[in-house]
Amino acid sequence: MFKVNDNFSALSSGYLFSEVGRRISAYVQANPSADIIRMGIGDVTRPICGSVIEAMHRAVDDEASCATFHGYGPEQGYQFLRDAIAANDYAKRGIAIETDEIFIGDGAKSDIGNICDLFASSNRVAVTDPVYPVYVDTNIMSSRGHSIEYLPCVAANSFVPELPVCSPDIIYLCYPNNPTGTTLTKDQLTEWVRYAQDHGAIILFDSAYEAFITSPDVPHSIYEIDGAKEVAVEFRSFSKTAGFTGVRCGYTVIPKSLRGRFSDGSVASVNMLWNRRQCTKFNGASYIAQRGAEAIYTPQGQQEIGQTIRYYLENARILRNGMSGMGLEVAGGVDAPYIWVKTPKGCSSWQFFDKLLEECHVACTPGAGFGSSGEGYIRLTAFNTLENTVAAVDRLSRLSL
Ligand code: PLP
Numbered sequence: 001m002f003k004v005n006d007n008f009s010a011l012s013s014g015y016l017f018s019e020v021g022r023r024i025s026a027y028v029q030a031n032p033s034a035d036i037i038r039m040g041i042g043d044v045t046r047p048i049c050g051s052v053i054e055a056m057h058r059a060v061d062d063e064a065s066c067a068t069f070h071g072y073g074p075e076q077g078y079q080f081l082r083d084a085i086a087a088n089d090y091a092k093r094g095i096a097i098e099t100d101e102i103f104i105g106d107g108a109k110s111d112i113g114n115i116c117d118l119f120a121s122s123n124r125v126a127v128t129d130p131v132y133p134v135y136v137d138t139n140i141m142s143s144r145g146h147s148i149e150y151l152p153c154v155a156a157n158s159f160v161p162e163l164p165v166c167s168p169d170i171i172y173l174c175y176p177n178n179p180t181g182t183t184l185t186k187d188q189l190t191e192w193v194r195y196a197q198d199h200g201a202i203i204l205f206d207s208a209y210e211a212f213i214t215s216p217d218v219p220h221s222i223y224e225i226d227g228a229k230e231v232a233v234e235f236r237s238f239s240k241t242a243g244f245t246g247v248r249c250g251y252t253v254i255p256k257s258l259r260g261r262f263s264d265g266s267v268a269s270v271n272m273l274w275n276r277r278q279c280t281k282f283n284g285a286s287y288i289a290q291r292g293a294e295a296i297y298t299p300q301g302q303q304e305i306g307q308t309i310r311y312y313l314e315n316a317r318i319l320r321n322g323m324s325g326m327g328l329e330v331a332g333g334v335d336a337p338y339i340w341v342k343t344p345k346g347c348s349s350w351q352f353f354d355k356l357l358e359e360c361h362v363a364c365t366p367g368a369g370f371g372s373s374g375e376g377y378i379r380l381t382a383f384n385t386l387e388n389t390v391a392a393v394d395r396l397s398r399l400s401l
Contacts, residue, residue, distance in 0.1 A: 010145045016369030037392045039380045040365035048243040049304035055295035059288040073284040077104020081290045084297040095223045106248040106285045108237035116142040118273045126168035128161045130370030135172040152373040174206035179370045179379040180340040181332015183218045196231035203232040211241040213335045229255035242296045242305045249289040315389040316382035322393030337382040344401040360395040
C-alpha cells in the first residue's frame with residue numbers, strides 16, 4: 001500500500017478551536033437557554049467597507065464582457081495591487097520595496113505554510129511560546145518537528161522573547177502578536193535583525209495585525225530596521241485590516257537582497273525560489289479580491305477601514321479596562337485586537353475557560369492551546385460587536401474570583 005507522510009502523525013491531535021467548539025456545543029446542548037457571548041473568535045464581525053464592496057462589484061461586471069474579462073492572472077498578483085502596496089504600505093513610510101518583491105496571495109496563512117517548501121529539512125527553527133500554531137505544524141509537516149526551539153514569552157520578560165540559544169536558521173516573529181496582543185519596539189526588533197545578520201538566519205515576520213498599531217515606537221514593518229531586507233520576509237493580510245477573512249487576499253514581501261544557500265554552497269535568491277514555487281503551485285489570487293484590496297488604498301477606503309479598526313480597538317480598550325478593573329493581570333489590547341489575561345489563583349487555562357463558560361456564558365480561548373507558556377492565561381478578542389463586548393465585560397465583572 002502507498003505510504004503517507006509520517007510527519008502528520010507527529011502533529012498534536014486536538015486542534016485548539018475544535019476543542020473549544022466542542023465544549024461550547026456540549027454546554028449549549030445541556031443548557032439550551034444559555035446565551036453564549038463568543039469572545040474567543042479570531043474572525044472579524046464588521047462588514048467589508050463600501051469602497052471595497054463597490055470595487056468588487058465593478059470587478060464582477062468586468063468579468064461579464066469580452067473586453068474586460070480577466071481569466072488567469074499573474075501568479076505574482078496584478079500590477080495595480082502590487083503598485084498600490086509598494087506606494088502606500090512602504091514608500092509612504094520611507095521604505096523602498098519594489099513591486100517585484102511583493103507577491104499577492106490568498107491570505108497570510110497559505111503563504112506562511114507554503115514558504116516551508118523553500119527551506120531544507122535540516123534547518124533549525126525558533127518560534128515564540130505561546131505561538132500561532134501554524135508555524136509549528138507546518139514545520140512538523142516539513143520534517144523539522146525535532147528542531148524547533150520554543151522561546152517563552154511570559155510576564156517576567158514582558159512577553160518579549162529572549163534571543164535563541166540553539167542558533168536557529170529560521171525564526172518566526174509575529175508582531176503585533178497573536179495570542180498575547182503585545183508588540184516589539186523598534187529597538188527590540190532591531191536586536192532580532194542583528195541576530196539574524198550575525199547568525200545567517202532568516203526571519204519570517206508575520207505582520208497580520210499591523211493595522212492595529214497605535215503606539216509611535218512600534219514599527220509597522222520589519223523593513224523599518226536597517227539591514228532587514230537582507231534577512232527578513234514579511235507576511236501581510238487584508239483579513240483583519242479590511243474584513244477579508246472570507247474574501248481571501250494578502251501578500252508576502254521577499255526582498256531581492258535576501259539570499260540563502262543550496263547544500264553545494266551556491267547562493268540562492270529567496271525571491272526567485274518563491275517566484276518559482278508560486279508559478280508551479282499557485283494560479284494567482286482572484287481578480288475580484290485583488291480589485292477589492294486595491295480599493296483599501298483609496299482615501300475613502302483608508303478612512304473606512306480606519307473606522308472599523310478603531311471600533312475593534314475600542315472593544316479592546318473596554319476588555320482591557322474591564323479585566324484589569326477586576327484585579328486581573330492583562331497584556332495586549334493596545335496595538336492589537338487580542339487581550340491576554342492571567343487566570344486568578346493558579347487556575348489552569350481550561351479551568352478558567354470552563355468557569356467563564358458556565359458562570360458567565362462567555363467563551364474565551366484557553367492560553368494553553370497556544371503552547372506551554374500560555375498555561376495560566378486566556379485570550380479574549382476584540383472582534384465581537386461593541387454591544388456583546390460591553391455585555392461580556394459586565395457579566396465577567398460579576399464573577400467571584
Ligand atoms: N497570522 C496570524 C498571526 C493570524 O492570527 C492569522 C489569522 O488569524 C493569520 C496569519 C492568517 O490570516 P489570513 O486570513 O490572511 O490567512
